Amino acid sequence: MVNPVLLIAVPLGFAFVIPLFALFWKPAIKYLPPLALAFNLVASLLLLTEVCENPIIVSIGGWQPPFCINLVAGPLGVLFSVVIALVGLLVSIYAIEYIKGDDTENYHTLSLLLLTGATGVVLTGDIFNLFVFFEILCISSYALVAYLRDKAGVESAVKYLIQGAVGSSLLLIGIGLLYGLFGTLNMADIAAKIDSVSPISLFVPMVLLITGLGVEAAIFPLNAWLPDAHSSAPSSISAILSGIAIEVGLYAVVRVVFTIFGASSILLFLAFLGILTLLIGELCAFSQNNIKRMLAYSSIGQIGLILFALSIATSGGVTGGLFQLLSHTLAKALLFLAAGYIIYRTGSLQITAFEGMGKKMPLTCLAFTIGAFSLVGLPPFIGFPSKFLIVRAALATKETVFAVLIGLALLGTIIEGAYFFRVIQVLFFQGEEGKPQGQNPAFNERRPDKTSGEAPAVALIPIFVFVVLIVVFGIYPKLVTDVLNSAATELLHRYDYIRSVLG
Amino acid sequence: MIYLVSILVFLMLIGAVMASILKDLIGAVIAATLVSIIAAILFYLLQAPDVAMAEAAVGAALTAAIFIIAIRRTERYEK
Amino acid sequence: MRKIVSILLLIIVAFGIIRALVEIPFGTLKTEVGRYYIEKGVEETGAVNIVTSVVVNYRAFDTLGEIVVLFIAAIGLGAVLRTGREKKTRDVQPASLILFTGCRFLFPFILILGIYIFIHGHLTPGGGFQGGAIIASGFLLIYLGCKERRISRVASHIAESLGGLVFLGIGLLGLVFGSYFLFNFLPMGTANTLFSAGVIPIIYIAIGFKVGSELAGILDNLIEES
């Protein structure tokens, strides 16, 4: 058995070692994060086979819950840690070549710590510990958004930091209220005692927790920071932020709503909020000319869809939501990585500048197209079975509300299709010769390198792996649905969770 | 005792309001430091000496120092 | 407009919080977990300062996360402020003799005070963070008084990394010896003496050096860079 603590301790150790390497052996730094994440991937895949029957509970320090912090490696948490390690590994391989400059050790340390924080959030079983790991995730992403130190990056990082800090404070007040009410911080213990308090007095802590976590999850009124932050970070970081950070935020929200509060009354509200987020995100994405902003708004839309699917709260709905989450993570990471080199080669973020790139770098553009098709939900890519599951689950509830909402969601998908096809049309079917484009003033990510065509091999490997995963899971969704089913079961059956932790 | 606490809380809130009102950022930072120091005293009165020490060392001394360094490198007055 | 909306929002927040606080009376006992720590803490961890035993033993994982947060802040700050060019020597305006001598005289005492505080973290109030912060304020004094002096970037990086690695290593040793991460595998000793409480003093010393060097590094970056 692999101890789940190692999933957090090993990458932390690597992150602590990187500054030492920076002093004595600099060229080795960029290979450390892939190494750490490869370990995490193998270890969490090994765990995944074990935890599907019985969740593994490890206490830290050797005391019994609720008197210590404990990790809960259930199917849901380990599934997330597999996804985090997988995407993190591929993105960090991509970053070996993509991130250049003389202070790359900062980049590598921060991105590794971001992923460690995300892993901690999904594995921990203690609400304050969740707050601490959440802060690790958030603070390293503030710093990474500003990594390029340009105008746009610093400005977005400031906005992100201020909104995120208010969210964290609200979260901490919520945790304080919960501690005052129940006298414990263990999530299972709180969940077990939740019925002893009147629902009215639970309302305020719940709203505070959802608001605080919702800032990172980019639920509708709280997502003003996201398009700025995701579009001005380096593309590899955008991939992590879009593919992992907001999903982990959403995980925390649903963990709080489903497991701690067991709140079924708020679910319909969350479903509405999800659809609202979806429509706003897709409409804003439609009106964008900046490719990374478009992808960022599309992430908002997708998060809305996932939130909606999870709020259906039937086995099918939650499975579909988790499947959609997986498909969005893979597709969006792929899109950002591919877009990163397209931007690098054209030297512009404007979609109109991409004319004819389909001929210059066919592999990258093909990968971009596959990611876009998958996100829209076309077969045979992973987006198709996931969206199909959501639609089926929504209709299976036989409630008019959900039928209407899923109709709106499909409308959002059509909008999504429209703007992605616009990009693909520009890439492949317009402008034989890329005519010189005006530089976007806000853009100075890196000096464009128009000489060479295709992205370098180190960057193409992760892109290729993403494409393979998207196609394979799209053709054989059975490969993942079992795991997703048991993860959904963990989320829906809070009493099993409580029993497995408290014994 | 309760009067002392009330006066301290009152002063602390006044300090917070001053931090909001003052156009001179150095003044605002000093007001915020006053808030931190009084909070440290309140922590001590609430039987939390560890926290009082941390708040006095981190919240009052170091935070004020980094604020003042940052203000010196940017601008002093709020428009 | 923005003001009115904000004030409305704040009134809603205030209302909600007042509503919630009715259920949480001030000054009453609310918890069994805290009670358990008080009853069993000395016996189980060997530290007479229960807050320390909670911070470094029962909830040590939080503390690990917290020093990671500070580590991220130090690195992120360096990344944000970094200029890329060689640092120019500061326009050395020599401090007055009194200030100079005073700072040099005081600095070792502040250092010793900080170290004393984190070594005695399990006996008296204080611990790694407080001691680290005091050490960092000693460096602040050096910056004010002896302007030409700088802390060595290399030394502070090494202290940072080693502090983190020692903490993590003790955690992993706990996993090896006691099959729990951060298990207190050393003998407890007699309570209320310096050499007691197993791994707690070692962890606090690591935290102290790490926090001290990180906060000093943050100050150094803010003063010197860009």
Next chain:
Amino acid sequence: MSFLNSYIYYIGAFGLILIGLYIMLVKHNLIKVIVGLGILDTGVNLFLISVGYITKGTAPIFSKPGIDSQQMVDPVPQALVLTAIVIGVAVLALALSLAIRLYQHYRTLDLREIKEQRW
């Protein structure tokens, strides 16, 4: 008097929280906003500590033998606040470094004038 006795710390804590939030929502100067963030943090910490207080309690340290453990205040919120203080100062330091960078780019700290990124 009993009102003051039972609520004065809560009043202080939530006063700070509300003033801090007010500064963050209304003010335009970035450094001012960060000052607000510091005040908000202090308020949250004060609230957490007051949750753990027991009337006529003593500090949770067995500094000499024979201390009544029944009257000790709850140590858990104190441990949480120690963590929260350090996290707070980390965020503050990062925010101030970003403010310095922002000032170098825009020559102003007024958030109304810094709007390159818009919908």
